[in-house]
Amino acid sequence: MSEKLSVAIITKNEEANIEKLLNSILWVDEIVICDTGSTDRTIEICKKYNCKIFSINWEGFGKAKQSAVDKTSYNWVLSLDADEYVTEELKDEIIAVLSNPKFNCYYIKRSSFYLGKEIKHCGWNNDFPKRLFDKRKAKYNDDILHESLIVDEERGRINSRLLHYPYQSISQHIKKMNYYSDLAAQKLSDKGKKYSVLSSVFLGFAKFLNMYFIKFGFMDGKEGLLLCLNSAIGVYLKYIKTCKAN
Numbered sequence: 001m002s003e004k005l006s007v008a009i010i011t012k013n014e015e016a017n018i019e020k021l022l023n024s025i026l027w028v029d030e031i032v033i034c035d036t037g038s039t040d041r042t043i044e045i046c047k048k049y050n051c052k053i054f055s056i057n058w059e060g061f062g063k064a065k066q067s068a069v070d071k072t073s074y075n076w077v078l079s080l081d082a083d084e085y086v087t088e089e090l091k092d093e094i095i096a097v098l099s100n101p102k103f104n105c106y107y108i109k110r111s112s113f114y115l116g117k118e119i120k121h122c123g124w125n126n127d128f129p130k131r132l133f134d135k136r137k138a139k140y141n142d143d144i145l146h147e148s149l150i151v152d153e154e155r156g157r158i159n160s161r162l163l164h165y166p167y168q169s170i171s172q173h174i175k176k177m178n179y180y181s182d183l184a185a186q187k188l189s190d191k192g193k194k195y196s197v198l199s200s201v202f203l204g205f206a207k208f209l210n211m212y213f214i215k216f217g218f219m220d221g222k223e224g225l226l227l228c229l230n231s232a233i234g235v236y237l238k239y240i241k242t243c244k245a246n
Helices: 018-023 042-048 061-070 088-099 170-190 197-214 217-240
Strands: 005-011 030-035 052-055 076-081 084-086 105-114 130-134 138-140 149-151 156-167
Touching: 005 018, 005 061, 018 042, 018 084, 030 042, 030 061, 042 052, 061 076, 061 138, 076 084, 084 088, 088 156, 105 217, 130 138, 130 149, 156 170, 170 217, 197 217
Parallel strands: 005 030, 005 076, 030 052, 105 156
Antiparallel strands: 076 130, 084 156, 105 130, 138 149
């Protein structure tokens, strides 16, 4: 008999994305939403889809995702972000996997888009996050930004694609960049680390060189160039915000 499946999602002001995601997971047994303070139509939209909705305090991505997992009813959980989309092929492969799971956790192939274009290089082309798992065997760490699912046992792989739309405009990218660099700088500062202006500029430049040349970002055209440039600025912001002079 196939395992029942819960989907766990954290949200904050995701009215532009959440309905597309919810329409792609109508086939699951349960959808759990942990909202961290939306002021737009996110909650209203989720209610239309009979989601189980909880309001939680923001303590970072790791704790928020684990909170959503803890509130699910079934052992098997698919953890998703509000800006993702489950394809029909992925749906079919997940259903097949859950008919007889051979592992306690599965990596899922994720393809990401930037300004509407699929990015096939820049280091984004080999993205396999751990997303489908037996919650009795896996747990998110408490990391405020780069959360990680901790699983001790061997993991499987699902090659059908999860689609990801993290930045649909330059303005959205800049807004997220500023927010994420705040969190990253806080992590570094908490560890007693700080960086000079010169080192911050160097690390940002190194990020651009790595993404654009070493990881062939130039093959993604204009969108690839913009992604690499903005990602480099994000790295610069992360380190410059630790600078005492800032």
